[in-house]
Every structure is written in C-alpha cells, then in structure tokens.
Amino acid sequence: MQNGSQNETQKLILEAAKGLLRRYGPDKMTVMDIARLLKMSHANVYRFFRTKSEILDALIDEWLAQIEAFVETIAGREVPASERLEAVVLELHRKRRQKLLDDAEFYETYRRVIELRPDFAEKRREKIFNVFRKLIEAGIEAGEFKAVDSNEAANVLKDASAIFLHPLMIPTVLKEDTETRARNLVRYIVAGISMEPPKAATKRRAGSAPGRRQLQKAV
C-alpha cells in the first residue's frame, strides 16, 4: 500500500469526516467529499468502512469513549462518593451541552443516531450506569450512604438525570440554568440515600436543603 498502515488510513478518513461533518452536516457531507479531500477514489473509502453511517457511528463512538474515560477519572478521585456522583453527572451534562454549542452538526448527527437506533450506545450507557452503581456501593462501603439496593438507586439516578443527559432533551433545556438544577437534582437524590448526620435537629430553617450539606440555592 502507498499510504501508511490499514489503521492509519482509517484514522485519516475519520479525521477528514470529522472536519467535513462539522462544516456540512451529516446530509451534505458525502463519502465522495471524504475521498476528494484525501485524494482517493470514493470506492477506496469503502474498503475501510462498509457504509457511510459506519463512519458517522465511529466518530460518535470515539467522542463517547473520550467522555467515558474522563468520567472514569472523576469516579476515581479521592473524595466522598457523593461529591464524585455529583461531579460525574454535572460533567456528563457539560460535555454534551458543550458539544451542542461547539459543534451543532456533530450533535445533530448524534441526536439522530440515538433517535433512530436507540440501542446504538447501549454499551457506553451501561458503563456510565456501572459508574453510578459502583459509586453508590463505594458510598455504602464508606458508611456515607444507607444500605440501599445499588442497582435500584443507580437506575433512579439515571432516569432522574435524563433531562440533563439525554441527547433528545438537552436542546430543550439549553437556554435555562441547568447547572444549578442538575446539581440540586443529584443532591436531592443523594440526600435521600445518605446517612443522617449523627445528632442533627429535625427542624431546619425554611429554604434549607435536605441531607448532609447545605444545598446551593438557585440564582
């Protein structure tokens, strides 16, 4: 082969596609465009990807993998599980939101894929779910949380945070103050599974949040 390795050409195609996708969007970006940019025939592209959507899928999966890796590092931090849970949800939200703002065409591609093939990112979603579950188990282990069913609680957290994480919903909450709302959401759920402070009074002043810490008030 004239080019580098098999793998090398794949990467070149993905890089080219990424740029074209950003500029033209999924409909106007054609396999011909990719081939033209790389000075090869479009047929050759099909040696590396069976279909056009396989290329788009690869780009999305690459992005999701990055986020997943980042989330794993957050989950590994040496801070209380409650803090890690909060950070994970907030960062997942921020990354998606930022993508929508920075690269609308890519986001639209992602949104459509999930809409048409909801199971596309199932593996990735499972990974995130496991992060939730593991963090809840870590919290229980550390005496930070009550001995809830970690699977059940992780499901609740997943469902509850959907409005801030699901690609179909993020565009609808774009204009709003999602940071505070997402933080409150996690804190309420975490408060529900948290151990009570040893000697806290049952009555608190109005407006205070439940659980271990003072919740930040919406602005």
Place this chain on the structure above:
Amino acid sequence: MQNGSQNETQKLILEAAKGLLRRYGPDKMTVMDIARLLKMSHANVYRFFRTKSEILDALIDEWLAQIEAFVETIAGREVPASERLEAVVLELHRKRRQKLLDDAEFYETYRRVIELRPDFAEKRREKIFNVFRKLIEAGIEAGEFKAVDSNEAANVLKDASAIFLHPLMIPTVLKEDTETRARNLVRYIVAGISMEPPKAATKRRAGSAPGRRQLQKAV
C-alpha cells in the same frame, strides 16, 4: 344559523377533526376534509378557527385540560402527601403513555407542537408544577416532610420525572418497565425530603430502600 349555537358548531368541528386526526394524522388531515365531513364549505370552518393549527391546538389543550383536572382530584385526596405525589406522577405518566398507545397520530401531533413551540403548554405545566409545590408544602405542614424549599424541591421533582412525562422522551422508554422505575424515582426523591422515622436504626439490611416505607423492588 341553521345549526345549533356558535359554540355547537365549534364542538362539531373539533369532534370531526379528532376522528380525522386519529385516522389520517396531522399532515393528511385537511380543513377540507373536516368541511366535507360536516357538509359545509371549508371557508365556513374558518369562521370558527383562524387556522388549521388552531384546531389542532384546541384538541391538544382539551386533552391536557382533562388530565389536569384528573390530577387536581388526585391532589385533593385524603391521604399522605407522599402518596399523592407518587400518584400524580404515575398518573401523568400513564395518561401520556396510554395516549401514545391508543392514538399514535394524536400523540405525534402533540409531540410536534411541543417540539416546535416549547412554550405552548406553559400554562398547563405551571399548573402541574404548582400541584407538586402545593403537595410538598402540604407535606411539610403535616410534619411529613422536612422544611425544604418547596419551590426548589418541586423543580427537582419536575426535572427528575421528565423522562416519564416529557412528550419527547416517552416514546424512547415505551418498551421498558416504566411503572416501577417511575415509582422508585418518586420514592427516592420523597424519601430525601421525608422526616426520619422517630427511632429507626441507622443500619438496615441490604436491598432495603430509603425513607419511611419499604420500596417495591424492580421485577
């Protein structure tokens, strides 16, 4: 007028539109069809509704008003606030889900309206939000809940339940066991704002849920 009152004809138009919408969907259902069915000129229909979408809007609003009324009766039941909150969320979910199953074309119309004009049902959403808030305040009043910020907590509940209530999301969770998940979701949030039982032990057996009651396990 040959027909009944002004109001009577409006109702006839809406009834005709409801049937045609169910059968043809929003695109294939035309104002001409409605007129044909009622044996009047299509121009006459425009004496009662300024545009086609005004007819569709009226149908949707009628449906939302029904749900709202039902929710108000639930909120007025003579049971603990926690039970009422749970019932309200579950019934809102069931009604929407059922509509999607019974009358897909109507649901699609609704979904599109919310997608294109997110503020369309703002008034109705506010009503539901107020039901949440009022129930939380009732719970606080009754010593059932902690003295949380009712506005904040209602917002959390609204956001958290979006996956089961928002028209864009319901189709995505149709195949899944949403009843149990929705119930768990509400129970976790409610548990978080609930008073602790007076003399409960801090350690519970694994798998038990937080809060006042035993949470039903997912099947």
Place this chain on the structure above:
DNA sequence: GAATTTACATATTACAAATTTCGTCATTTG
C-alpha cells in the same frame, strides 16, 4: 497479488410543473 481505481447498478436527492390546500373576501342566500 494486495492496493487502488474505473465502471456500473441501485438508491437518494434535487428540481420544476401540476395539483391541492390554506386562508381571505366579496357575494349570495334565507
């Protein structure tokens, strides 16, 4: 003979003409 290209059949998309619907209004009807 592996890598790449040209050639080709199939599927999509794009475009322009014809048809239908939307929404308004002057006119007719009872």
Place this chain on the structure above:
DNA sequence: CAAATGACGAAATTTGTAATATGTAAATTC
C-alpha cells in the same frame, strides 16, 4: 343582516424526471 358560500391568490404538497450519491464488482496498477 346573520350565516354560509364560491372565487381567488399565496403557500404547501404531490408528481414525474434529471442529477447525484451509495455501494459492488470487475479491471488495473504497482
């Protein structure tokens, strides 16, 4: 004169066709 209609331009939809893209397989190059 209240109620309804037919007629009309604008807008949207449908139809038929040309152009382009997708995906495959035979032919060519190195």
